[in-house]
Amino acid sequence: MTPPDSDTRAELDRLLQQCGRGDQGAFAELYRRTSPRLFALCLRMLRDRGTAEDVLQDSFVTVWRRASTFDATRGSAISWLITLTRNRAIDRLRAQRETALDPLTTLDYAAGKAVEDSTGDGLSPAAAAEGTQESGRLQRCLEELDPHPQRSIREAFFSGATYNELARRSNVPLGTMKSWIRRGLLQLRKCLEQ
Amino acid sequence: MNAPIDNEDTVLRYAEYALGVLDADERAAVEEEMARSPAAAQAVEHWQQLLTPMVPTTEEVAPPANVWARIQSTLGPRQRPRSDTGWWDSLHWWRGLALATGAATLVLLLFIVIPRHAATPPQTYLTATLQQNNGAPGWTVTVDLRGARAILVPATPLALPAGRAPELWLIPPGGRPIPVGMIARDTPSTLPLDAALLSRLSRAGTFAVSVEPPGGSPTGQPTGPVIAQGAVRSG
Numbered sequence: 057m058t059p060p061d062s063d064t065r066a067e068l069d070r071l072l073q074q075c076g077r078g079d080q081g082a083f084a085e086l087y088r089r090t091s092p093r094l095f096a097l098c099l100r101m102l103r104d105r106g107t108a109e110d111v112l113q114d115s116f117v118t119v120w121r122r123a124s125t126f127d128a129t130r131g132s133a134i135s136w137l138i139t140l141t142r143n144r145a146i147d148r149l150r151a152q153r154e155t156a157l158d159p160l161t162t163l164d165y166a167a168g169k170a171v172e173d174s175t176g177d178g179l180s181p182a183a184a185a186e187g188t189q190e191s192g193r194l195q196r197c198l199e200e201l202d203p204h205p206q207r208s209i210r211e212a213f214f215s216g217a218t219y220n221e222l223a224r225r226s227n228v229p230l231g232t233m234k235s236w237i238r239r240g241l242l243q244l245r246k247c248l249e250q
Numbered sequence: 251m252n253a254p255i256d257n258e259d260t261v262l263r264y265a266e267y268a269l270g271v272l273d274a275d276e277r278a279a280v281e282e283e284m285a286r287s288p289a290a291a292q293a294v295e296h297w298q299q300l301l302t303p304m305v306p307t308t309e310e311v312a313p314p315a316n317v318w319a320r321i322q323s324t325l326g327p328r329q330r331p332r333s334d335t336g337w338w339d340s341l342h343w344w345r346g347l348a349l350a351t352g353a354a355t356l357v358l359l360l361f362i363v364i365p366r367h368a369a370t371p372p373q374t375y376l377t378a379t380l381q382q383n384n385g386a387p388g389w390t391v392t393v394d395l396r397g398a399r400a401i402l403v404p405a406t407p408l409a410l411p412a413g414r415a416p417e418l419w420l421i422p423p424g425g426r427p428i429p430v431g432m433i434a435r436d437t438p439s440t441l442p443l444d445a446a447l448l449s450r451l452s453r454a455g456t457f458a459v460s461v462e463p464p465g466g467s468p469t470g471q472p473t474g475p476v477i478a479q480g481a482v483r484s485g
Contacts, residue, residue, distance in 0.1 A: 087318060092310035099311055109317050110395075111449075116321045117398070118445040131295065135302040142270060142302075144449055150274040151422055151452040191303035198304075209269065213304050216270045241265045241297075242258075248300055 065132050072133040075123035083120055090134065091116070094141045101145040101216045111148050115141040146216040197247035205240025212237060261293065268297035274425050324398050378457045380478040382408070388478030389433070391418075391457050398448060400430065400441045407436035408477065410461060417462040419472060420447060423454040432466050433459070455482045 068089065074082030091112065098108035098115075118140060126136050198206055212222055223233035266272050267280040284291040376393040387405035394401065402418065410416065416435055419427040428450060431441040443451070460467070461474035 084318075087321070091317070092312045093305070093307070095313040095317075096309040096311040097305055100309075109313060112313055113317050113320045113324070114445050114449055117324050120321075120325060121445065131299045135299050138302040138305050139268075139298040144445075146270045146277070147274075147449045148452075150277070151450060151454065191307065194300070194303040210304070212269050212271050213301060218273050219266075219271045220273070222271065237266070237269070237271060238262050241262065241269065245265070245297075245300060 065134065068133040068137075069128045072119075072123055072126050072136065073128065075120060076126055077124070083123075086119070086133075087116060090137055093134075094137060097138065097141060098145055100214055101142070102148065107148065107152075111141070111144050115144045118144070142216070149216045150218075193248060194244075197244050200247055201240050201243055205236045205243070208233060208236045209240045209244070264290065264293045265297045267294055268301055274422065278425065320396055323396055376451065376453065376482050376484060378480040378482050380457055380459060380480040382406075382478045383476075388459065388480075391480070393443070393451065393482075395448065395451075398443045398445070400443055402433050402439045402441070404434070404436055404438070410435055413464065414461045414474065415464045415466075416459045416477065417466050417472070419458045419460060420451060421456040421458055422450040422452070425450065427458065427472055429466065429470060430457075432462075432464075451482065453482050453484060456480065457482065 068086065071082045071086040071089070075086060094115065095108060095112050098111045099105065102108045102111060115137075119137065122140070126133065198209070201209070208222060208226070211217070211225075215221075217225070219230060219233055219237070222237075223230045226233065263272075263276075263280060267277060272280065280290075280294065284294055374394070374396050376395065378391040378393075380388040380391060382388045388408065389405060390403045392401045392403075393399075400418070408416070416433050418430040418433050418441065420430050421427050428447060430443070430447065431439075433439040433441070456479055458472070458476050458479035460472035460476045462472070467473045
């Protein structure tokens with residue numbers, strides 16, 4: 057059996073490289089293949105449909121303009137796309153939050169829980185097969201972390217929140233939140249690079 | 251030579267950038283560093299690759315069809331397979347219009363921009379009225395988010411010292427000024443807005459005009475006096 061993820065990875069890499077050479081058909085196909093996953097990520101981070109649509113649009117405009125800088129020897133297309141989309145979402149969140157200083161709701165904790173559920177044991181066999189090796193390794197390494205760093209890193213990743221916001225939500229001093237996340241990040245890297 | 255980065259604090263700052271916990275100014279600082287140092291860019295990239303597998307492969311939501319239409323419209327007629335919106339997306343048309351006529355353009359814009367605005371979803375346009383320091387109106391800015399461009403119409407032509415020109419800046423909340431482009435003193439100007447700039451553009455931001463050498467500020471930050479400014483508002 058061919059592992060589906062390596063096929064998919066190679067195809068997406070090829071499509072993004074073709075975008076870099078100005079191939080509009082490849083761009084349409086790349087959008088068709090990856091936009092549902094990236095839109096789900098935008099919705100999860102921004103929690104507003106209109107804003108998520110704006111950020112998705114903005115991300116793909118940037119994908120087209122920057123596709124020629126993608127280098128498949130340095131990482132996968134999907135990782136490149138996710139990083140670009142997350143950066144756009146985070147910039148948008150910063151622009152919103154630093155103005156409004158909106159009170160943060162308990163929704164975040166619920167979102168954190170949902171993340172754990174959807175990435176934990178609940179995967180269907182097909183989905184688990186599609187999940188890349190990297191994803192499996194990352195999950196295992198995340199699970200090795202202490203509960204506080206583990207939860208804080210997941211929440212930070214999916215909420216795009218700053219240290220300050222994370223500390224306020226968890227009701228801990230800023231220094232505590234920083235040390236949880238920093239400790240967790242270093243442990244995570246050590247585990248992944250073993 | 252690019253020595254590998256092994257200082258723990260530095261490594262952590264890149265990791266924090268990749269995770270997304272830094273505030274806007276700290277993020278901008280890391281981005282500047284990445285632009286300067288390939289080693290920094292590589293270190294950040296490494297962290298990003300470590301973390302992106304966190305995004306579940308199973309979670310998918312199909313975006314509405316109009317998002318793809320908006321992407322094509324933003325990229326413009328020459329960059330998409332088939333032009334279906336015509337002159338509205340032609341920057342040349344707008345440039346021509348802006349340069350050819352002065353006051354008449356303002357009248358035209360009012361007729362063209364407003365009805366289209368009424369027919370399109372919210373958040374398609376942002377506006378700003380830039381006031382001079384004496385309170386007199388300086389420029390009206392209309393940002394066409396779909397078309398990724400800003401149209402500036404001067405209200406009262408300003409006198410500037412010889413060899414100086416006005417430059418438009420966007421000041422995001424809590425951030426440093428981002429250059430948008432050089433504008434004309436006495437005729438309408440159209441400036442393309444790139445995606446990076448659009449992403450920093452929100453209703454909380456401010457547009458400002460400073461007096462600079464003709465090619466623009468040599469430093470990337472305003473060097474001359476600010477002669478007009480105004481808050482960004484919904485269109």
